[in-house]
Amino acid sequence: MRTRLMFGLFLCGVLGLLLTLSACGDKDSEEAPRQTMQDVIRIGFPIPLTGDIPDVGESTRNAAEMIRKQVNDAGGLEVGGAIYQLQFIYDDNESKAESAVSATTKLITVDEVLAIIGPQASKQAVPAGGVADNYKTPMISPWSTNPNTTLNRPYVFRGCFLDPFQGPVAANFVTEEFGATKAAVLYDIASDYPKGLAEYFRKAFEDIHGPGSVVAFETFTTRDVDFSAQLTNILRANPDVLFVPQYYNEVPLIVRQANSLGWNKPFMGSDSWGSGDLMGLCGDACQGHFFSTHYAAAGATGATKDFIDGYQAAYGKTPDDVAALTWDSVNIMLQAIRDTGGLSGNLSRDRDAVKNALGAIKDFDGITGKMTFTPDGDPIKCAVVVQIDQEGQFSFFKSVCP
């Protein structure tokens, strides 16, 4: 009896806590009181705000909020003579495929958004892309590199270049800059992005230097922290360069361990180096190495500099590639909405018009380069190779276009 009573009390307490917390939440609804359907454009963001990669969700939200504030402070978005306020709805996909599906379904059918930006990681973007295409809603995934995200899905686009492009960029770069004839690769076999990129790199490198020129192709599994066995094999094979298409949390461990085993030749990385706090974790050990990415933050000019300065002022850190790609994806979506020449208010007709406008955009001038979508919804854009300089900044080294 007593325990039941206590249990009931506790439940009430938890519920009360929940309601109090929620009541002091949401800034959006306070800033923008309810508006009629006509003068608001809603865009949905099914992004990973919790789970494995909350940093990615945070960067996405930061970049998107910057755009929303900018546009709304300037009065709104003008489409075909009418002015619209932007309303961005962020929904947590928990880094899970099933939550990405339900979040995207909710955004499309309940919140009735005009378009979707996100999800970021492929394991959420592939199933969410299926949902968006099913409901004929235009979607741009800024960061997903899995070909299946956009394959045979006319409504789904992406904001980044694909691995079949980045792999050869890295292979050509190490050949030209380091004169490498033998390369080694170390990658995580359990994660789709590093694995795909490692394979494309090997193919491109062996096309240049002949079969067997990738002298070591070593693997590990997500969350491994000791790479000495693989690195010993790599050192024994004596390559000219080590290609590591890994994330910012693994790269410092690999670089330090390789150095302590006596590795003194260059590392080549991929765009995953640029996200998160690479330099905070790596310190001086990563200086001097190169990686291919979407844009270079150090020494940027023009619109890119404005973006970086604004982001730094608002959030106190340098925007990573996720933030930059989100920025471009949102802007290209807004461009497509403007290009429709006016919204009818009929959601399915407007979504169709936005999709067609997205496909028709030529040479969109983004901060990560000029973008034009192929009929598959993948962008044709240039990659940038950056070097980590003495100050730990990622400084522009070279631009490589398809």
Next chain:
Amino acid sequence: MHHSESTAIHPRGTLDFIRRFFANIPLLGWLAGALAAVILEQAVGTSLAHALGLPRIPVLFGFLIFLKQPALIPGALGYVLVSNILPVCIVAKIGAPLFNLLSRSLFRMPIVVTAVVHLAILYAIFHIWTDVSAYRLIMLKLMLISILLTLSLNVINGYMGEFSCSHPGFMALGAYAASLFTVGLFVNDRLFGEALLVSDFAVIFFPLGLIFAGLVSALGALIIAIPSFKTRGDYLAIISLAFTFIVKSFLENLEFLGGPRGLSGQPDWSSLPMVFIIVVLGVWIINNFVTSTMGKALNAVRDDEIAAEAMTVNTRKTKIIAFMFSAFWAGVAGGLFAHVIRFVNPSTFGIQKLAEVLAMVYFGGLNSVYGSIVGAVSISLLGEALRPLEILKWIIIPLLLILVMIFRPRGLISFKEFNIEKLLKPRG
């Protein structure tokens, strides 16, 4: 303190009154009430929502509005009251004599007929409820699948009393096997080439694919059961956890199944009637299994293996059969899951999935079909409803779990038999 005690005791009186007030309503009455409510919502829901100042029908009993738009809370509460709670209660209470009459005449027929009539009404409720919003549909499908998954894990962790961590592995095997079956045979795909068969007979072929999925999982269970059932307790838990990792690594290294990239392009065959029928079938068969002689033998093995052996129970055979049986249904659930999401990749079936399904089992209650249903429904409903809270969700749900573990260490409804006759009988 004094204040809260007195207010807490007072509602108990009200609660008792409410319980007595609704005591004479049979399950049929509640179902009829719910049916009336969803029909009402479908007919006038939108205009009612507009009248209450809401932009659209609150899809999840107003939860999303409570958390995101405090200004609309009164409207949402009003909506939930007018369109959900009141119709159910009024129809059920006013119609009680009629429904009891119907219930009595139904009850004279074989129990299967009675059950099927109730299930048909339940399906109608689901169908109309999800008709209003596609979001409800996806949520309901995932919820039904998690019921099947939770119940199948309960067979091992509850009825057999072992702590098994291999369920994500079984689910993965099932998901991949069913996907292989459907994508390989019925879809033009990059990995497997042209479709071999035309897919006009989804109703026939999909259950076949699910049975295939279940059999593959059961085979996996046999492979792990042979070495691991020489151990008990913690050791079995560790071996079964290892199995989950083995399956994940295995799938990551299988190039023809897409490796870590996963497999997509499953046909959209997990429709609501399909999921509903399979899950109902699963619950019915599992319930029969655990109440059969085999189920009792399982309980005996859990309580004292040596005593059970002495009482002529073949403990090894019993355990292996139960394990394979449980894996079979986990595989079926995995197959359904893969065709709802229409994408599978190995990393979905990791520790997080394990934590989720274990939470559902222990929250709902061990050794109980009711418990599994309650656990799966409440955790998936809460998980979805609290998702807008982002990080706070991961504090609130574990906190609830801790509270349940403190006050009801075996879960909310544990060791309670699922008695269909008692559930469906007329009340007055």
